[in-house]
Amino acid sequence: MEMQTVKFYQTGTFTVGNRLLAEDERSVQANMHRTNSLNSGHRACQGCGEALGARYAIDAAMRSTSGELIAVNATGCLEVFSTPYPETSWKIPWIHSLFGNAAAVASGVAAAMRVRGRSAVRVVAQGGDGGTTDIGFGCLSGMFERNDDVLYICYDNEAYMNTGVQRSSATPPAARTATTPALGREPGNVFGTGKNVPLIAMAHSIPYVATASVANLRDLERKVAKAMTISGARYVHIHVPCPLGWGSLPADTIKVARLAVESGLFPLFEAEHGEITGRTPIRRKVPVTDYLRLQKRFAHLFNVADEPRIARIQAIADRNIAKFGLLETPAHG
Amino acid sequence: MDKPFAITLDVGSSLANKTGSWRTSRPVYVDRLPPCNHACPAGENIQSWLYHAEAGDYEAAWRVLTLDNPLPAIMGRVCYHPCETACNRGKLDESVGINSVERFLGDEALKLAWRFEPPVRDSGKRVLVVGAGPSGLAAAYHLRLLGHAVTIIEAGPLAGGMMRFGIPKYRLPRDVLDAEIQRILDLGIELQLNRKVSNILDTMHSGAFDAAFLAVGAHIAKRAYIPAGSTARMLDAISVLRGMEGEDKPLLGRRVVVYGGGNTALDVARTAKRLGASDAIIVYRRTREKMPAHDFEVEEALQEGVLIKWLSTIRNMADEGTLTVEKMRLDDQGFPQPTGEFETLETDSLVLALGQDVDLSLLDDVPDLVIEHGVVQVASNMMTGHAGIFAGGDMVPSERTVTVAVGHGKKAARHIDAWLRGGRYAPPPAHKLAAFESLNAWYYADAPKTTQPVLDLARRASTFDEVVRGLDESTALFEARRCLSCGNCFECDNCYGVCPDNAVIKLGPGKRFEFNYDYCKGCGICVAECPCGAIEMIPETI
Ligand SMILES: Cc1ncc(C[n+]2csc(CCOP(=O)(O)OP(=O)(O)O)c2C)c(N)n1
Ligand code: SF4
Numbered sequence: 017m018e019m020q021t022v023k024f025y026q027t028g029t030f031t032v033g034n035r036l037l038a039e040d041e042r043s044v045q046a047n048m049h050r051t052n053s054l055n056s057g058h059r060a061c062q063g064c065g066e067a068l069g070a071r072y073a074i075d076a077a078m079r080s081t082s083g084e085l086i087a088v089n090a091t092g093c094l095e096v097f098s099t100p101y102p103e104t105s106w107k108i109p110w111i112h113s114l115f116g117n118a119a120a121v122a123s124g125v126a127a128a129m130r131v132r133g134r135s136a137v138r139v140v141a142q143g144g145d146g147g148t149t150d151i152g153f154g155c156l157s158g159m160f161e162r163n164d165d166v167l168y169i170c171y172d173n174e175a176y177m178n179t180g181v182q183r184s185s186a187t188p189p190a191a192r193t194a195t196t197p198a199l200g201r202e203p204g205n206v207f208g209t210g211k212n213v214p215l216i217a218m219a220h221s222i223p224y225v226a227t228a229s230v231a232n233l234r235d236l237e238r239k240v241a242k243a244m245t246i247s248g249a250r251y252v253h254i255h256v257p258c259p260l261g262w263g264s265l266p267a268d269t270i271k272v273a274r275l276a277v278e279s280g281l282f283p284l285f286e287a288e289h290g291e292i293t294g295r296t297p298i299r300r301k302v303p304v305t306d307y308l309r310l311q312k313r314f315a316h317l318f319n320v321a322d323e324p325r326i327a328r329i330q331a332i333a334d335r336n337i338a339k340f341g342l343l344e345t346p347a348h349g
Numbered sequence: 350m351d352k353p354f355a356i357t358l359d360v361g362s363s364l365a366n367k368t369g370s371w372r373t374s375r376p377v378y379v380d381r382l383p384p385c386n387h388a389c390p391a392g393e394n395i396q397s398w399l400y401h402a403e404a405g406d407y408e409a410a411w412r413v414l415t416l417d418n419p420l421p422a423i424m425g426r427v428c429y430h431p432c433e434t435a436c437n438r439g440k441l442d443e444s445v446g447i448n449s450v451e452r453f454l455g456d457e458a459l460k461l462a463w464r465f466e467p468p469v470r471d472s473g474k475r476v477l478v479v480g481a482g483p484s485g486l487a488a489a490y491h492l493r494l495l496g497h498a499v500t501i502i503e504a505g506p507l508a509g510g511m512m513r514f515g516i517p518k519y520r521l522p523r524d525v526l527d528a529e530i531q532r533i534l535d536l537g538i539e540l541q542l543n544r545k546v547s548n549i550l551d552t553m554h555s556g557a558f559d560a561a562f563l564a565v566g567a568h569i570a571k572r573a574y575i576p577a578g579s580t581a582r583m584l585d586a587i588s589v590l591r592g593m594e595g596e597d598k599p600l601l602g603r604r605v606v607v608y609g610g611g612n613t614a615l616d617v618a619r620t621a622k623r624l625g626a627s628d629a630i631i632v633y634r635r636t637r638e639k640m641p642a643h644d645f646e647v648e649e650a651l652q653e654g655v656l657i658k659w660l661s662t663i664r665n666m667a668d669e670g671t672l673t674v675e676k677m678r679l680d681d682q683g684f685p686q687p688t689g690e691f692e693t694l695e696t697d698s699l700v701l702a703l704g705q706d707v708d709l710s711l712l713d714d715v716p717d718l719v720i721e722h723g724v725v726q727v728a729s730n731m732m733t734g735h736a737g738i739f740a741g742g743d744m745v746p747s748e749r750t751v752t753v754a755v756g757h758g759k760k761a762a763r764h765i766d767a768w769l770r771g772g773r774y775a776p777p778p779a780h781k782l783a784a785f786e787s788l789n790a791w792y793y794a795d796a797p798k799t800t801q802p803v804l805d806l807a808r809r810a811s812t813f814d815e816v817v818r819g820l821d822e823s824t825a826l827f828e829a830r831r832c833l834s835c836g837n838c839f840e841c842d843n844c845y846g847v848c849p850d851n852a853v854i855k856l857g858p859g860k861r862f863e864f865n866y867d868y869c870k871g872c873g874i875c876v877a878e879c880p881c882g883a884i885e886m887i888p889e890t891i
């Protein structure tokens with residue numbers, strides 16, 4: 017990781033800030049004057065990973081664009097908890113249209129800015145996993161294929177949370193949701209073929225694709241900042257635990273996200289023009305059970321000691337680790 | 350109405366929605382007692398001086414350190430650093446090399462001639478300190494800083510006590526000792542050498558002292574009855590070590606046997622080696638596990654070629670230097686018992702290192718004193734049974750180390766000061782201990798590879814002082830930065846960053862943080878992600 021070149025041993029760049037680093041080497045979130053794009057008073061649940069991820073990402077984008085940013089939001093928790101009419105938590109220009117059209121609306125806003133000669137203004141589109149990997153997928157693919165100048169951010173909490181935890185194409189195998197109850201011979205979500213939208217985005221050969229996690233702020237900020245240096249279609253997929261939908265403790269949101277990364281279930285990587293250019297190595301590898309155990313949506317795996325299906329989940333993690341080289345130390349590290 | 354179509358209300362802010370009302374428990378910032386501070390017999394605020402050292406502000410670090418201990422360069426060499434044994438980082442990789450950083454700060458201070466700030470006001474009270482060892486010097490220092498006029502009376506020819514006459518030069522160079530003593534005396538403390546106090550009440554009276562602190566040390570060697578021929582060369586450890594300070598070094602011969610198992614026995618054996626002995630053999634009646642000497646000193650002595658005979662007692666010594674040694678075995682209670690098996694050992698001299706007693710004759714005429722097991726009993730304020738006479742160091746019941754002595758000096762000074770003002774000194778209430786379990790160790794960086802060899806060096810320097818010199822600036826900085834800041838905010842900004850509700854207010858450098866309870870929902874992420882365990886969740890009372 018190039019961000020680990022900072023020579024400081026106490027907490028390195030693992031913590032949000034670091035009093036011994038120069039101001040410009042610190043994270044955006046450490047700054048007393050960060051935008052706080054998503055302000056206090058929003059109605060997200062206690063410990064909401066999506067609220068946290070959105071502030072991390074948009075504050076970083078705000079710094080990169082010197083505040084010249086417009087956000088387009090798909091329907092979903094982030095939209096609902098931040099903007100109950102007439103209140104808004106957004107401290108930046110923000111527009112919501114429909115559940116499935118955020119990418120298309122963002123393409124339109126970018127075009128409008130270009131037409132009006134305000135090309136310094138950049139556009140971010142954002143939505144949940146349902147709004148991105150399912151209903152908004154057509155618009156998103158179009159935005160990619162046309163290489164519109166939009167950064168699309170997906171906040172992946174692995175289900176349709178806003179309407180009561182229904183399964184999406186991003187819901188992991190075995191997870192219990194309202195529509196995949198923990199009943200029958202194979203409780204929870206099916207072991208499907210998977211639908212990895214970051215890899216699909218890469219298949220469009222767009223200039224930049226990255227995955228990120230609320231458990232690794234410096235990595236997340238660096239990726240958003242990098243995305244903002246690039247024109248054309250960009251995609252950042254952020255893993256954001258949902259205490260309510262996952263049945264995890266609100267206090268454990270970052271811990272759960274961290275275990276997803278450290279187990280290999282949520283690989284952190286980035287790609288340019290369809291080629292993987294970087295991956296964030298696992299620091300201390302853990303078995304998937306460390307991650308699963310903290311979440312009630314997986315409780316059925318442990319109630320009857322469902323070893324075979326736990327092994328299948330472990331196999332997914334192991335495959336990620338091998339595929340993305342997550343245990344290799346980076347060459348320049 | 351110039352609002353857009355279908356819009357009837359002005360844009361409002363979610364700040365109107367005080368989500369703090371959702372909360373059932375609230376995070377609060379706490380300070381906890383770091384285990385290093387807790388373990389320090391001198392009561393140093395180690396974490397706090399490391400904090401300054403981490404930023405490279407060594408003078409500030411030294412000033413915080415010397416609030417408690419005026420002898421860092423000495424302490425950085427001779428302290429057995431219980432702080433490092435207690436250090437939480439030991440559970441992560443290896444404990445922070447606190448002792449070596451202390452030595453670095455002490456040396457830096459001597460190099461750059463940092464001075465103590467003299468007191469601004471004089472109290473008008475006079476305090477007598479008897480004994481210029483670590484305890485007496487520490488007491489004098491603190492009493493002087495509190496504004497009292499201090500006179501130290503010392504029986505020996507030089508100040509330093511056991512630091513000079515008990516600790517060999519290879520562990521404590523005398524220029525370091527002299528410089529740190531002089532800096533204390535420079536505060537305006539009177540030192541009278543070569544004067545033995547024979548009657549403390551008389552001395553206090555004639556010098557018009559308002560209080561006295563006694564710290565005469567334990568300088569009388571304990572004897573054991575060993576039948577010996579008239580020309581057999583038998584000495585005691587203390588006089589050997591004291592002899593090392595004079596012109597004529599003690600004559601020990603080629604083969605030296607030292608009897609005893611404490612640090613002094615090791616010091617003598619190692620000194621004998623340095624004086625050119627080919628054999629230096631320690632005879633000790635119990636096992637290595639039972640040996641009171643510190644492990645690292647045993648290790649160093651063994652590396653230097655000192656031999657140790659475990660489970661052995663000396664029965665007699667013949668004129669020609671033949672020792673009869675009896676093998677022992679440990680009984681069920683762990684006590685050594687004779688076996689009746691003997692062997693002989695050839696030696697030029699036998700040095701007894703069997704512990705020391707205190708010369709308490711200066712107290713002979715003082716009423717109301719309690720003396721037990723050869724030491725003076727003191728109350729929790731270090732005062733003896735006689736009002737106004739306080740005591741510390743080796744002459745009161747406690748572990749006999751320089752660090753403990755320095756701690757006594759400080760503690761006694763605070764109580765003497767309060768007593769002189771007609772009050773009682775009440776120490777601030779101790780915080781709860783910062784246990785390893787309260788930390789979120791994830792956040793602490795592993796030492797980067799490129800600097801790992803230096804880390805090893807740092808480790809070595811803290812335990813092989815006479816072999817490896819002190820840390821240099823970069824390694825000292827590295828060591829300081831390995832501190833986890835257990836239990837006390839070090840402004841890592843984690844709470845400020847991880848709150849999904851922006852409910853943490855950053856107050857700016859050095860000012861830490863504050864919660865905005867109007868919006869804090871009580872999720873507890875800040876508590877979980879605080880690396881050093883400086884936030885606690887407490888239930889809301891409704
Ligand atoms: C076309 C359409 N279908 C259904 C809905 C109802 N709806 C609103 S939000 C939502 C779920 C959003 O899920 P996701 O995109 O994953 O975001 P999350 O709430 O999980 O953050 C649904 C189904 C809608 N608003 N519009
Ligand atoms: S993270 Fe924020 S909302 Fe959660 S307990 Fe801490 S201050 Fe409160």
Ligand SMILES: [Mg+2]
Nearest residue numbers: 144145175177
């Ligand atoms: Mg979702």
